Amino acid sequence: MFFSFDGRVPRVGSHVFVDESARVIGDVTLADGVTVLPGAVIRADDAPIHVGPGSVVEDCCVLHADRAPWGHPGAAAGAADGGGADDLAEAGGRDGAGDAEDAAEDTCAGVAPAGRRSEQARAAGLVVGARVTIGHAAVVHCARVGDDTLVGMGATLLSGAVIGAGSLIAAGALVSEGRRVPAGSLVMGVPGRVVRQVSPEQRDCIARAARFYREWGETAAARGLREVTPERL
Numbered sequence: 001m002f003f004s005f006d007g008r009v010p011r012v013g014s015h016v017f018v019d020e021s022a023r024v025i026g027d028v029t030l031a032d033g034v035t036v037l038p039g040a041v042i043r044a045d046d047a048p049i050h051v052g053p054g055s056v057v058e059d060c061c062v063l064h065a066d067r068a069p070w071g072h073p074g075a076a077a078g079a080a081d082g083g084g085a086d087d088l089a090e091a092g093g094r095d096g097a098g099d100a101e102d103a104a105e106d107t108c109a110g111v112a113p114a115g116r117r118s119e120q121a122r123a124a125g126l127v128v129g130a131r132v133t134i135g136h137a138a139v140v141h142c143a144r145v146g147d148d149t150l151v152g153m154g155a156t157l158l159s160g161a162v163i164g165a166g167s168l169i170a171a172g173a174l175v176s177e178g179r180r181v182p183a184g185s186l187v188m189g190v191p192g193r194v195v196r197q198v199s200p201e202q203r204d205c206i207a208r209a210a211r212f213y214r215e216w217g218e219t220a221a222a223r224g225l226r227e228v229t230p231e232r233l
Helices: 073-081 096-108 200-223
Strands: 023-030 041-051 062-064 125-127 179-182 184-188 191-197
Touching: 062 125
Parallel strands: 023 041, 041 062, 041 125
Antiparallel strands: 184 191
């Protein structure tokens, strides 16, 4: 469940539930009320990971961070100041050819050998805000996920990306390296694009999801999960 790496040990707040099948490794901080569900992996072997209060990491998610974001030349600065190399444009802002060119640039540009990375970049890591829900099997390898955000099932957030507070990343969406998602955005597609602002109904859904899993974690911590022999049909 909890593992040290190279002398770095996870730290947890109060009312934290981590399933026995999950793996929390290295320089990880789980704030008060965090829930980590079965099969999730939070691996901070190379850079710190902080998961804010009341957030949930659902089944089979992967959270990892590099000491320096790999892909985008502006990613390290974006992680440090809350910005990013590029804002995601709203749908209709560019044509399809522009989308393809951006995806290629995000994937390939600015990769530097490890020995040339700056000390500022080495301090990057991953910060997940408060009341964030990270859906089943999502891969979160970005710099920051703002408060009150929902990351949908199977979504992928790549190195150096910054997700603004109150956003909704749709299931299966891909946020490319170094991209900055403005607060309150609905992001869909591969590569991801802001299609519109999150609606009031969606904000309520995000809040309900975080509340549900916080209560689920409290119940699991109080009553425990235990292995049983299944009943015969």
